[in-house]
Amino acid sequence: MPNVLEVNGLGKAFRDYGSEFKRFATWFGMKVKPRDEHWVLRDISFAVGRGEAIGIVGQNGAGKSTLLKLITRTLMPSEGTVAVHGRIAAILELGMGFSADLTGRQNVHHAAGLMGFSREQIDTAMPEIEAFAEIGDYFDEHVRTYSSGMQMRVAFSVATAFRPDILIVDEALSVGDAYFQHKCFKRIKEFREQGTSLMIVSHDSGAIQGLCDRAILLNQGRVLQDGDPVVVMDAYNALIAERENSTMKVERLETGQTQTISGSLEAVVDSIALHGTDGEAIEFIDVGQDIELRVDVDVRADIPRLVLGYMIKDRLGQAVFGTNTHHTGQVLENVRSGDRVAYVARFRMDLGPGTYSISTALVSSDTHLVDNYEWRDLALIFTVANHSKSHFVGTAWIPPKIEMNVLT
Amino acid sequence: MSDLLRAVWRYRHFISSSVRNDLKARFARSRLGAAWMILQPLAQVAIYSVVLSRVMGAKLPGITNEYAYSIYLMSGMLAWSLFSEVVTRSLTLFVDNGNLMKKIFFPRATLPFIAVGSALVSNLLLLVATLAIFAIVGHMPTLALAWLPLLVAVLVAFSLGLGLVLGVVNVFVRDVGQVMTVVFQLWFWVTPIVYMPSILPGGFAKVIAANPMYYVVKAYQDVLLNGRTPDLVPLTWTAVGSLVLLGLGFLMFRRAAPEMVDVL
Numbered sequence: 001m002p003n004v005l006e007v008n009g010l011g012k013a014f015r016d017y018g019s020e021f022k023r024f025a026t027w028f029g030m031k032v033k034p035r036d037e038h039w040v041l042r043d044i045s046f047a048v049g050r051g052e053a054i055g056i057v058g059q060n061g062a063g064k065s066t067l068l069k070l071i072t073r074t075l076m077p078s079e080g081t082v083a084v085h086g087r088i089a090a091i092l093e094l095g096m097g098f099s100a101d102l103t104g105r106q107n108v109h110h111a112a113g114l115m116g117f118s119r120e121q122i123d124t125a126m127p128e129i130e131a132f133a134e135i136g137d138y139f140d141e142h143v144r145t146y147s148s149g150m151q152m153r154v155a156f157s158v159a160t161a162f163r164p165d166i167l168i169v170d171e172a173l174s175v176g177d178a179y180f181q182h183k184c185f186k187r188i189k190e191f192r193e194q195g196t197s198l199m200i201v202s203h204d205s206g207a208i209q210g211l212c213d214r215a216i217l218l219n220q221g222r223v224l225q226d227g228d229p230v231v232v233m234d235a236y237n238a239l240i241a242e243r244e245n246s247t248m249k250v251e252r253l254e255t256g257q258t259q260t261i262s263g264s265l266e267a268v269v270d271s272i273a274l275h276g277t278d279g280e281a282i283e284f285i286d287v288g289q290d291i292e293l294r295v296d297v298d299v300r301a302d303i304p305r306l307v308l309g310y311m312i313k314d315r316l317g318q319a320v321f322g323t324n325t326h327h328t329g330q331v332l333e334n335v336r337s338g339d340r341v342a343y344v345a346r347f348r349m350d351l352g353p354g355t356y357s358i359s360t361a362l363v364s365s366d367t368h369l370v371d372n373y374e375w376r377d378l379a380l381i382f383t384v385a386n387h388s389k390s391h392f393v394g395t396a397w398i399p400p401k402i403e404m405n406v407l408t
Numbered sequence: 409m410s411d412l413l414r415a416v417w418r419y420r421h422f423i424s425s426s427v428r429n430d431l432k433a434r435f436a437r438s439r440l441g442a443a444w445m446i447l448q449p450l451a452q453v454a455i456y457s458v459v460l461s462r463v464m465g466a467k468l469p470g471i472t473n474e475y476a477y478s479i480y481l482m483s484g485m486l487a488w489s490l491f492s493e494v495v496t497r498s499l500t501l502f503v504d505n506g507n508l509m510k511k512i513f514f515p516r517a518t519l520p521f522i523a524v525g526s527a528l529v530s531n532l533l534l535l536v537a538t539l540a541i542f543a544i545v546g547h548m549p550t551l552a553l554a555w556l557p558l559l560v561a562v563l564v565a566f567s568l569g570l571g572l573v574l575g576v577v578n579v580f581v582r583d584v585g586q587v588m589t590v591v592f593q594l595w596f597w598v599t600p601i602v603y604m605p606s607i608l609p610g611g612f613a614k615v616i617a618a619n620p621m622y623y624v625v626k627a628y629q630d631v632l633l634n635g636r637t638p639d640l641v642p643l644t645w646t647a648v649g650s651l652v653l654l655g656l657g658f659l660m661f662r663r664a665a666p667e668m669v670d671v672l
Binding site: 101102106118 | 418419421422425429432433509510512513577580581659660663664665666667670
């Protein structure tokens with residue numbers, strides 16, 4: 001797979017020269033040491049192959065936007081290189097450069113010109129752009145009269161009128177109505193099938209795991225992880241839970257998956273297992289079988305409130321079901337160091353066939369962002385198989401009663 | 409430099425459509441539209457003519473037309489309005505387009521071309537209006553008018569060079585924009601547009617001789633009012649100086665471009 005994007009040792013520093021005259025002097029070849037250098041991005045190296053979809057995640061200020069700006073060349077790197085083989089289009093700049101006093105059509109001309117297309121190319125693509133935007137006669141009205149949704153429709157239509165080699169998508173896509181969003185995603189998927197590489201910036205793990213082959217986690221201007229989206233998103237979740245004096249441990253399981261454990265470890269999951277109603281530990285579960293999830297917790301410090309949460313995730317890391325003892329109103333208070341808590345959750349495994357994982361969280365409230373004692377991804381992996389039910393697909397078991405009447 | 413020009417050539421459609429949009433946007437929703445481009449400078453000319461024609465009219469030797477002073481005034485104003493439009497637009501060129509430059513990659517070198525293009529179009533309209541008024545008051549253009557494109561070229565080179573230098577510096581030190589409003593007022597009055605250099609006391613004449621705009625304005629007056637070949641020696645020097653300034657402007661622009669977006 002030839003690479004469409006190669007980023008090598010990329011770094012960006014904002015320099016403060018103290019006096020602007022010193023900055024001017026550097027333009028004329030004088031060597032002036034900046035008073036202050038602030039590196040927002042450093043040592044970034046990765047490559048994107050043709051047709052690959054990459055998610056970029058990271059906390060606010062991790063350097064995501066700076067990285068994108070360096071890739072789209074609106075910012076110049078302070079060190080390192082960005083090599084792009086092909087054309088980049090970015091949907092993060094939707095509607096930029098639109099003038100309120102021009103019509104939609106004129107703005108399309110202008111915006112496509114800004115992207116470097118010739119008049120002939122734009123004229124050829126114009127009917128297609130107009131059709132995709134679906135705003136009817138408004139296309140020839142002044143943009144001033146547009147709703148924000150209409151503006152976004154026109155902007156997306158221009159931005160994707162010509163298939164780029166790399167398409168950068170950020171949260172901007174979450175605006176607009178559901179119908180058009182679906183249309184946008186459809187077009188993005190079509191591009192991908194034709195070989196466009198995607199770079200998606202999002203906080204939404206669902207979008208990252210659903211669309212990307214790979215994810216890159218940025219933290220404090222550096223690449224913290226680069227790999228499978230499920231693993232990277234787990235690390236990202238651990239990262240946002242990370243607090244002072246908390247640890248983060250990444251382990252490889254025998255299954256080849258990567259487990260992330262993080263938190264202050266003031267309480268830890270000692271053992272976790274699934275048991276049948278007969279008390280036997282099991283790993284393969286029949287669809288609709290009644291089972292018990294047993295979690296034993298070791299308390300290693302005095303804790304005012306202890307909440308256990310668990311989340312069942314499917315193979316792709318999408319949440320299937322999750323709850324915690326805060327929501328069920330079963331918070332344990334004033335737990336002492338050395339205590340051992342045995343939790344048993346009984347439920348019916350109404351899931352479709354497939355492999356699932358359970359993540360656990362030991363916290364003090366309903367979120368792992370306040371006190372995170374332990375966050376454990378892939379704490380348990382189990383398989384659901386369909387032995388007793390009629391054939392069905394999907395991750396949920398929703399048994400229907402189907403009635404039919406043949407009307408003649 | 410050649411890759412800069414190549415990028416500009418590739419974006420020529422964008423430049424021309426930007427110039428068009430710029431003019432359109434400037435006068436959108438105003439009844440008189442593009443007429444304002446002409447009305448503003450002409451109103452100024454009208455005011456000066458009414459107030460000063462008696463005082464100044466007599467100081468123009470060799471011109472018999474009773475509107476001689478107005479013609480003199482309009483010739484100088486034509487040059488000054490191009491100069492001031494190009495410089496003021498270049499001054500805020502990067503600051504005004506900061507948002508665009510931060511979000512979208514496009515050859516930044518297209519920006520000065522758009523500014524000059526739209527200034528030239530409005531100046532052309534003013535020229536047409538000026539010539540029409542000349543004709544109405546019975547002052548017909550002569551063959552010397554053929555010098556005008558050259559004068560425009562020198563003036564644009566000078567204005568753009570100065571504008572780029574100031575515009576680049578203005579990104580980093582915003583005081584420049586404020587200072588220039590004052591400087592421009594002063595500059596207008598040390599350029600013989602409203603008055604004739606002959607009325608000045610000796611010491612002041614030296615100040616004016618050091619003003620490059622004096623030579624350009626004088627050449628405009630020679631061509632438009634007197635219908636004679638402009639004084640080529642000082643004009644050549646002005647042209648050479650303008651090209652050096654223009655080179656400096658583009659050099660600073662290139663060197664500053666990587667850092668410009670950092671501070672916008």
